[in-house]
Amino acid sequence: SLAGLDLVEEINRLKKERNAVILGHYYQEPAIQDISDFVGDSLDLSRKAAETDADVIAFCGVRFMAETAKILSPQKTVVLPDMDAGCSLEDSCPPEAFKRFREEHPDHIALTYINCSAEVKALSDIIVTSSSTEKILSQLPRDQKIIFAPDRHLGAYFARKTGRNMLLWPGACIVHEAFSEKELIKLQAQHPDAPTAAHPECPAHILDHADYVGSTSGILKWVLEHEADKIIIATETHIIHQMEKAAPHKTFIGAPGADGNCNCNMCPFMAMNTMEKLYFALRDLEPRIEMSEDVRLKALKPLERMLEMAG
Numbered sequence: 001s002l003a004g005l006d007l008v009e010e011i012n013r014l015k016k017e018r019n020a021v022i023l024g025h026y027y028q029e030p031a032i033q034d035i036s037d038f039v040g041d042s043l044d045l046s047r048k049a050a051e052t053d054a055d056v057i058a059f060c061g062v063r064f065m066a067e068t069a070k071i072l073s074p075q076k077t078v079v080l081p082d083m084d085a086g087c088s089l090e091d092s093c094p095p096e097a098f099k100r101f102r103e104e105h106p107d108h109i110a111l112t113y114i115n116c117s118a119e120v121k122a123l124s125d126i127i128v129t130s131s132s133t134e135k136i137l138s139q140l141p142r143d144q145k146i147i148f149a150p151d152r153h154l155g156a157y158f159a160r161k162t163g164r165n166m167l168l169w170p171g172a173c174i175v176h177e178a179f180s181e182k183e184l185i186k187l188q189a190q191h192p193d194a195p196t197a198a199h200p201e202c203p204a205h206i207l208d209h210a211d212y213v214g215s216t217s218g219i220l221k222w223v224l225e226h227e228a229d230k231i232i233i234a235t236e237t238h239i240i241h242q243m244e245k246a247a248p249h250k251t252f253i254g255a256p257g258a259d260g261n262c263n264c265n266m267c268p269f270m271a272m273n274t275m276e277k278l279y280f281a282l283r284d285l286e287p288r289i290e291m292s293e294d295v296r297l298k299a300l301k302p303l304e305r306m307l308e309m310a311g
């Protein structure tokens, strides 16, 4: 039983004992963000995973993020507090279907959003994140034919922004799709001085009302630099923890769902990780990310291209 255990103390003790690093995503619960050695967006976390000299990476995020860490740092033990922490974007893009889609479009390269399985990465040419898509796109010839998978909203946003025509895989994030345009407009009318920051996984009808669109790290930076003291946030709600820590005098309002409440904006996959499960993961070094060396090496190439091209 965990009764009587000080989880923060125990996690920190095990972390030293294991020579582990805790990498956390902004969508994790506050206690997990606070105990992480590093909190960041998908690109930041990939870079950290590639660079760390720890023996163990305890990845507090979803499975595709922990898999990315393993692909980049195969000699390290990578644990994920809950192996069921998936992602609706990953679910929307089964490898066999993606393989067939690529075969139907042999003249296209596959630019694939990092929110996908290791198998789909292995079938891709270049991986991108929300913070690197634009920069990577700008390095590809204008006439290059491109498949963009699996997030159709993020793909459509960058296609619009860069004036490119990309063939979009029809996937979406259940969290970012749940925001309501009608309720957002109402909220903006109630707070006319509050600008809105949104993640590119939101559909166009939300992004059209945003003053800033960017990755979680991008949103955080923008919000902290902005002079407004009240800001509407259209992404997963737990990022507000970092905003409140860094700017306690500002007010952050989560964008609402169709019922007018901001209870739609929690990622059920991210929420599967808990402090208890993080403690067990460091204690038992389980659940552990494993994959075949064949898939890993194939997935490594497009990830290395991302790190190179993202600069």
Ligand code: 13P
Residues within 6 Å of the ligand: 040, 041, 042, 043, 115, 129, 130, 131, 173, 199, 201, 214, 215, 216, 217
């Ligand atoms: P970021 O790379 O912006 O952190 O996005 C990760 C994610 O899963 C968004 O839903």
Ligand code: SF4
Residues within 6 Å of the ligand: 062, 086, 087, 088, 089, 115, 173, 174, 175, 176, 201, 236, 267, 268, 269, 270
């Ligand atoms: Fe996947 Fe959406 Fe959760 Fe991000 S917020 S991990 S895209 S389901």
